[in-house]
Amino acid sequence: MPFVGGFRHILKTEGLSGVYQGAAATAMKQGSNQGLRFMWFNEYKRIVTDGGEKTMSPLMGLFGGMSAGCFSTLGNNPFDVVKTRMQGTQASNYSSTLDCFKQIMAKEGVGAFYAGIVPRLGRVVPGQGIIFMSFETIVSQLEKFSIFQ
Known part of the structure; x- marks a missing residue:
C-alpha cells in the first residue's frame, strides 16, 4: 500500500498541512x-x-485539440513548475506558492519556468488532439438523434 504508507509518512513528518x-x-x-x-x-x-x-471534421478537431494543448502548455508551464516544486522533496525551501515563484525567478530566471516543456508538449499535444477530435466526433453523431437537438 504505497499510497497509504506515503500518506501516513506525510502526516507523521509534516502534519495535515503537508x-x-x-x-x-x-x-x-x-x-x-x-x-x-x-x-x-x-x-x-x-x-x-x-x-x-460549417461542420467540424475529425481532422479539424484533431488539429484544434493539438493546438489547444500546445497553447495551454506554453501558457501554464510556469504554474506546473511551481506546483512540482511545492510538492517535491525540497518543498520546505519555500514558505508559500508566491515565495516559490519569487525564488525561481530570482535564482534561476524566467527560463526555469519552462523546464520540462518539451516532454510535456510531447505528452499533452497528441493527447488533447485525440480528446477533442473524439469529443467533436461523438457530439456530431449524437446530434443526429432528435433528443439531443
Missing part, C-alpha cells in the same frame, strides 16, 4: 490549463466552422 502542500499551485496550474485550452479551442472552432455554419 497533505495540502502545493494545493494553491495545483489549483493555479489546473485552472489556467483548462481555461487556456478551452478558450483556444472554442476560438479555433468558431474560426474553422465560420461561427457554426
